[in-house]
Amino acid sequence: MKLTRRKLATAVLIPAATALAQTAQTPPALPRNPDEEMKAARDRVKAMGDALAQQAVPMATEPAFQFKA
Amino acid sequence: MAAIGAEVFFATIPELNARLTSKEIPAEDLARAFANRLEQLGPRFNCLALPLPQQAIRRAKDVDKEIKRGRLRGPLQGIPYGVKDLISYAGQPTTWGAKPYAGQVFDYSATVIEKLDAVGAVLTGKLAMVELAGGGGYRFASASLTGPGLNPWDRTRWSGGSSSGSAAAVAAGLVPFSLGSETSGSIVTPASYCGVTALRPTYGLVSRRGAMALSWTLDKLGPFAHTAEDCGLVLQVIAGKDGKDPGSAGKSFYYTPQYARPLKELKVGFAPVDFADRAEAPARAAFAAALGVLKDTGVQLVETKLPPFPYGPVLSAILAAEQASIFEQFITSGKVDELADQGQIAGLKASLELPAKDYLKAQRVRRLIQDAFSRLFAEVDVLVAPGRSGAATKLDQRLDVGGPPAPAGAAPGFQGIIPAGNLAGLPALVLPCGFAENLPVALQIVGVPFAENTLLAIGREFQARTDWHKRRPPGM
Numbered sequence: 318m319k320l321t322r323r324k325l326a327t328a329v330l331i332p333a334a335t336a337l338a339q340t341a342q343t344p345p346a347l348p349r350n351p352d353e354e355m356k357a358a359r360d361r362v363k364a365m366g367d368a369l370a371q372q373a374v375p376m377a378t379e380p381a382f383q384f385k386a
Numbered sequence: 387m388a389a390i391g392a393e394v395f396f397a398t399i400p401e402l403n404a405r406l407t408s409k410e411i412p413a414e415d416l417a418r419a420f421a422n423r424l425e426q427l428g429p430r431f432n433c434l435a436l437p438l439p440q441q442a443i444r445r446a447k448d449v450d451k452e453i454k455r456g457r458l459r460g461p462l463q464g465i466p467y468g469v470k471d472l473i474s475y476a477g478q479p480t481t482w483g484a485k486p487y488a489g490q491v492f493d494y495s496a497t498v499i500e501k502l503d504a505v506g507a508v509l510t511g512k513l514a515m516v517e518l519a520g521g522g523g524y525r526f527a528s529a530s531l532t533g534p535g536l537n538p539w540d541r542t543r544w545s546g547g548s549s550s551g552s553a554a555a556v557a558a559g560l561v562p563f564s565l566g567s568e569t570s571g572s573i574v575t576p577a578s579y580c581g582v583t584a585l586r587p588t589y590g591l592v593s594r595r596g597a598m599a600l601s602w603t604l605d606k607l608g609p610f611a612h613t614a615e616d617c618g619l620v621l622q623v624i625a626g627k628d629g630k631d632p633g634s635a636g637k638s639f640y641y642t643p644q645y646a647r648p649l650k651e652l653k654v655g656f657a658p659v660d661f662a663d664r665a666e667a668p669a670r671a672a673f674a675a676a677l678g679v680l681k682d683t684g685v686q687l688v689e690t691k692l693p694p695f696p697y698g699p700v701l702s703a704i705l706a707a708e709q710a711s712i713f714e715q716f717i718t719s720g721k722v723d724e725l726a727d728q729g730q731i732a733g734l735k736a737s738l739e740l741p742a743k744d745y746l747k748a749q750r751v752r753r754l755i756q757d758a759f760s761r762l763f764a765e766v767d768v769l770v771a772p773g774r775s776g777a778a779t780k781l782d783q784r785l786d787v788g789g790p791p792a793p794a795g796a797a798p799g800f801q802g803i804i805p806a807g808n809l810a811g812l813p814a815l816v817l818p819c820g821f822a823e824n825l826p827v828a829l830q831i832v833g834v835p836f837a838e839n840t841l842l843a844i845g846r847e848f849q850a851r852t853d854w855h856k857r858r859p860p861g862m
Contacts, residue, residue: 344784344786344787345787347525348732351732354731354732357732358523358729358733358735359736359739361523361733362706362740365703365706365744366741368696368698368699369696369699369700369703369744369747369751371696372695372696372700372751374750374751378750378753378754379753380746380749380752381603381749381750381753381756382602382603382749
């Protein structure tokens, strides 16, 4: 869809003007010791794997790194 | 010594080149002035890792002899510059921003330094960075051997990472240009926060030989400068085939704005929500105005969507696996515990446990991402989005949590454009585009691989119509 200046202003400015007030995000508590720190880091690694597992990939798709013989 | 006014410290490369080749300012005087300024003011922003005044003055004297003999080597001859401290310079410390590597010295210089030296550019110092470029996932801006990078626009704000010093030094007029690196966001973020122009080149266009490896398949080196044209002039020198970098694309780059496609032929994809609900409220007016200026350049703005992929987890898995292999001995030896940031320490340790199947899956999804972007770029020539959704974060702000959430139901927009662009190896140009709460904000223009001249042509025209890139931080 090609945009005119009028459409651009409508697309960008009106949603901003009517947006709900943003609320501050409460950050998760800081780990209290190295064990908690490691658990949080391991949880992040596991979450990566879980997210990747959700993604379907055709069997024929090869990894995106190169090997040149 | 020639009189050097304050305006010289914010001059563009062609402006400095004109003064050097006309012999109005000797290269030695220029090198002394910039080296002194970097040494005096660099610590004020925690942006200096290593001053190199003697080497700079020695090199500049050679340049003066060359200019006197009429041997001109191009626009960078005699121009001072700095490099991120993950780029090796023979015989001098290269700390990678990390205490455990504080004494590290290489006996060779990185290819980019050799190339800049060959055209007469003058290295005046090495610039601060987030420790190990932050691959482990750092929680606070203080994750650096030199302390938190302080933003020249407001020292209570972060200068961004991981190329903190490279951006801050250009913003404060301490070097006319600098080199930094990006694995995912390390050029785009500090350039946006500090209000400088910067270019993340296509993966493989610039040799990384002599630069710290964080992720072999993601790392890129690129310039920070005052203008898009300056970035083009620097890229022309540092780009090119290097048989010593296995990731080298074997391509050169010639900065040829005169041959760029007319802007009216270009389709620029964007998502309105990025400039509205997904932008932080104080930055929206600047982003909307910048989009208007872009439209005035003659390009066709077209609403677009990013292909839906889990960009963050894909990039994080690749980065974690590759850094785990690169830093395995550092991690298992316990040296990792000497790093400054607890989040980074734990992240590096945990990266050793990433299953091989996850790394391979991520690299396979990456192939799909690359294909999807090829299809997207059949419909548009470039993409535009905010560099970051708002201005620089406060120094004590946690970096492991996101900014303010978008309103419920907001479209995804180009969320993930930074990991997406890095996964697909795409170039990006960062253009300062206004202010929010007296702090700079920026656009990023992302293109197809090796389309740097298109990005720079848009950047040149945008900067011909605006003066955001000419603004100076208070007191500078």
